[in-house]
Amino acid sequence: MTSMTTIPTSSSAPLTNALRSRRLPVWALVAIGVAAAVLAVLLFKVAGLMDGGWVLTLVGAVLIFLIGLSVISSVVEGRRAARNRVATSLIYSAFVLALVPLVSVVITLLNKGRTRLDGTFFNNSMRNITAFDSGGGAYHAIVGTLEQAGIATLITVPLGVAGAIYIVEYGRGRLANTIRFFVDVMTGIPSIVAGLFILAFWVLIVSPHLSSTHQPFNSGFAAALALFVLMLPTVTRSTEEMLRLVPASLREGSFALGIAKWKTIMRIVIPTALPGIVTGIMLAVARAAGETAPVLLVAGGTPNRNFNPFEGNQESLSVYIYDQAAAATKYGPPRAWTAALTLVALVLLLTVVAKLLSRRTKLNQK
Amino acid sequence: MSQPSFPGSAEAASAASADSPNDLTVQDDTRAVDIPRHRSGGRGPVAPMGGGGALPPKRRFGAESVFRWFTTGAGTIVLVIIVAIAIFLIVKAVPAIKADKANFLTHFEWFPNDPTDPKFGIASLAFGTVFSSAIALVLAVPVALGIALCLSHYAHKRLANGLGFLIDLLAAVPSIVFGLWGRDYLVDPVRQLSGWLHKYFGWIPLFGSDGPYGKSILLGSLVLAIMVLPIVTSLSREVFRQTPGMNEEAALALGATKWEMIRMAVIPYGRPGLIASVMLGLGRALGETIALALTLGGGWAVGSDIIHDGGNSIAANIANGFGEANDIGRGALIASGLVLFAITLIVNMIARAIVYRRREFIGSAV
Numbered sequence: 001m002t003s004m005t006t007i008p009t010s011s012s013a014p015l016t017n018a019l020r021s022r023r024l025p026v027w028a029l030v031a032i033g034v035a036a037a038v039l040a041v042l043l044f045k046v047a048g049l050m051d052g053g054w055v056l057t058l059v060g061a062v063l064i065f066l067i068g069l070s071v072i073s074s075v076v077e078g079r080r081a082a083r084n085r086v087a088t089s090l091i092y093s094a095f096v097l098a099l100v101p102l103v104s105v106v107i108t109l110l111n112k113g114r115t116r117l118d119g120t121f122f123n124n125s126m127r128n129i130t131a132f133d134s135g136g137g138a139y140h141a142i143v144g145t146l147e148q149a150g151i152a153t154l155i156t157v158p159l160g161v162a163g164a165i166y167i168v169e170y171g172r173g174r175l176a177n178t179i180r181f182f183v184d185v186m187t188g189i190p191s192i193v194a195g196l197f198i199l200a201f202w203v204l205i206v207s208p209h210l211s212s213t214h215q216p217f218n219s220g221f222a223a224a225l226a227l228f229v230l231m232l233p234t235v236t237r238s239t240e241e242m243l244r245l246v247p248a249s250l251r252e253g254s255f256a257l258g259i260a261k262w263k264t265i266m267r268i269v270i271p272t273a274l275p276g277i278v279t280g281i282m283l284a285v286a287r288a289a290g291e292t293a294p295v296l297l298v299a300g301g302t303p304n305r306n307f308n309p310f311e312g313n314q315e316s317l318s319v320y321i322y323d324q325a326a327a328a329t330k331y332g333p334p335r336a337w338t339a340a341l342t343l344v345a346l347v348l349l350l351t352v353v354a355k356l357l358s359r360r361t362k363l364n365q366k
Numbered sequence: 367m368s369q370p371s372f373p374g375s376a377e378a379a380s381a382a383s384a385d386s387p388n389d390l391t392v393q394d395d396t397r398a399v400d401i402p403r404h405r406s407g408g409r410g411p412v413a414p415m416g417g418g419g420a421l422p423p424k425r426r427f428g429a430e431s432v433f434r435w436f437t438t439g440a441g442t443i444v445l446v447i448i449v450a451i452a453i454f455l456i457v458k459a460v461p462a463i464k465a466d467k468a469n470f471l472t473h474f475e476w477f478p479n480d481p482t483d484p485k486f487g488i489a490s491l492a493f494g495t496v497f498s499s500a501i502a503l504v505l506a507v508p509v510a511l512g513i514a515l516c517l518s519h520y521a522h523k524r525l526a527n528g529l530g531f532l533i534d535l536l537a538a539v540p541s542i543v544f545g546l547w548g549r550d551y552l553v554d555p556v557r558q559l560s561g562w563l564h565k566y567f568g569w570i571p572l573f574g575s576d577g578p579y580g581k582s583i584l585l586g587s588l589v590l591a592i593m594v595l596p597i598v599t600s601l602s603r604e605v606f607r608q609t610p611g612m613n614e615e616a617a618l619a620l621g622a623t624k625w626e627m628i629r630m631a632v633i634p635y636g637r638p639g640l641i642a643s644v645m646l647g648l649g650r651a652l653g654e655t656i657a658l659a660l661t662l663g664g665g666w667a668v669g670s671d672i673i674h675d676g677g678n679s680i681a682a683n684i685a686n687g688f689g690e691a692n693d694i695g696r697g698a699l700i701a702s703g704l705v706l707f708a709i710t711l712i713v714n715m716i717a718r719a720i721v722y723r724r725r726e727f728i729g730s731a732v
Contacts, residue, residue, distance in 0.1 A: 080623055080626065081623060095513050179445060292542045333550065355531065355534070
């Protein structure tokens with residue numbers, strides 16, 4: 001439509017027609033739209049074709065609009081222009097379609113999450129509170145999420161950044177290429193598989209050696225290990241991207257001054273790329289904080305407070321949501337929704353801050 | 367900084383400076399041309415090769431080599447983890463598969479917790495996993511490609527940035543929240559939709575069931591589609607953006623409409639990247655756990671019907687069945703996780719291999 005309006009209409013009509021084909025004016029598009037809407041309401045809402053509700057009416061209106069547009073446009077403008085118009089409309093409607101679930105999730109979250117958004121929720125655990133009791137809160141779950149994500153971040157950041165340094169600065173030949181490839185492949189590992197791996201490796205095989213009773217036990221640390229498995233490739237990948245953006249001239253300048261390579265990396269390359277690296281880390285943390293499946297398998301979940309991540313079951317917000325949602329009572333689901341609202345707020349906060357931070361980087365990305 | 371007392375050196379320097387830009391540009395040109403064809407992986411800037419006569423000798427255990435070994439070790443961890451996942455899952459799965467009284471690959475039901483007669487097989491779970499993911503992709507990919515085109519070629523740049531951010535937010539919402547939303551909110555519209563589909567399109571095998579409706583594969587796939595939408599969108603947006611402007615302008619100059627330009631220049635150029643992004647979305651859908659655990663009805667039925675209550679997947683079965691699993695049951699779930707790991711690993715490796723053959727499609731999107 002913009003291209004249509006920007007082309008100046010020449011005063012001599014015959015010449016214009018000779019140079020380019022006729023075009024539908026804007027009012028014709030509006031008219032087709034209105035006609036399609038009226039027709040759809042008449043067909044589906046008034047005449048009740050196919051038990052029409054509002055959704056069907058809307059979908060029908062869009063379909064009628066597309067058909068009408070393609071017919072009228074191909075008569076006036078020709079077949080190719082008609083295809084172009086239909087494709088453009090479809091592309092824009094795909095966008096609107098995708099916003100529907102986003103808006104719906106947000107509205108549902110705010111609506112249902114509001115009911116238990118009170119002091120009790122943030123200051124209490126679920127100790128001695130069954131599914132049939134009101135009250136109760138997610139204090140223990142919030143602490144658990146923060147501890148697990150925090151420990152996972154502490155393990156991931158040095159290893160992930162160092163791995164990226166290897167890939168970009170030191171890696172040569174087959175090993176480096178293999179590592180690069182498998183970092184990418186590993187970003188797609190399902191979270192439940194990471195959970196099962198830590199279950200098989202840490203909980204069932206290692207943890208019996210750590211306890212006095214020689215029984216396997218769950219812990220928040222095991223959950224952090226599973227989150228580490230999930231975060232490592234993401235952090236490595238995003239750090240690698242940022243390190244590659246650092247101009248080679250900066251490194252060369254440093255080398256020319258006789259500075260050792262490792263010092264160049266630590267003092268020149270990393271500080272230059274820092275905002276981008278931090279952004280990548282925060283996005284990975286946001287992703288990990290919302291994971292349910294691995295935590296469910298290896299931390300187990302508990303209604304009680306357990307601030308010691310190295311021993312005993314620990315709750316996390318996502319596991320709390322899962323547990324409370326399973327309780328088919330009046331009190332369970334509202335708690336789950338409020339916890340979901342808290343979790344989304346936490347995750348979105350991290351994401352938005354990370355994205356804002358990424359704008360501060362001086363490296364131009366593409 | 368001119369040094370008139372050494373005319374010879376100044377001359378040499380000027381000669382060098384006259385030469386070097388030339389060299390540099392030649393180098394840059396070859397690099398720019400070569401990158402798409404060769405493996406350019408892991409190449410940082412080339413370290414300057416000094417004469418070395420006056421330089422201190424390389425120390426065996428200096429900071430440089432320690433740093434180098436640390437980063438190499440960190441890079442190798444990724445490979446170690448992938449191998450370790452396979453080993454530990456196999457170690458824990460083998461005893462359970464040995465105890466299985468039915469054929470693990472072809473049996474349909476999953477009753478591993480029976481102390482005397484454990485019988486379980488992956489067949490219906492694997493079917494459900496692939497089936498629900500396939501439907502999710504059928505629903506999500508057209509919309510995702512539409513949005514990606516909208517963001518890369520249709521919407522105004524500033525608007526596209528904002529809308530792209532919204533799509534990224536959709537990606538940041540944890541899967542448990544989508545699962546909860548699907549189970550508590552989306553289930554009613556889907557129930558109505560299922561009845562409507564059966565009434566008017568019941569002759570299609572997909573909609574053959576006459577109820578009960580609700581927590582069906584359709585619901586699970588819809589939620590799954592919403593969850594893979596952002597990843598497919600952001601990857602294919604990167605792919606579309608990489609299209610050379612020359613190709614687009616050439617198409618337009620030949621008189622192509624915008625849609626024809628996209629079909630002739632943008633899509634063929636990006637086809638490998640699009641295939642890869644769809645496969646990465648498939649990998650994500652196959653491994654999705656908690657959203658499906660909440661939205662699928664369960665059971666072991668295998669059929670083409672998608673609107674009847676029921677449906678199951680490997681990952682959802684692990685999350686739902688883990689709580690009451692005994693020793694054999696846990697091993698059985700780990701065995702199913704091993705199958706899932708193998709499937710997603712293969713899908714991801716194929717996708718990444720496609721991307722690696724056309725290096726230019728590596729975007730910053732994960």
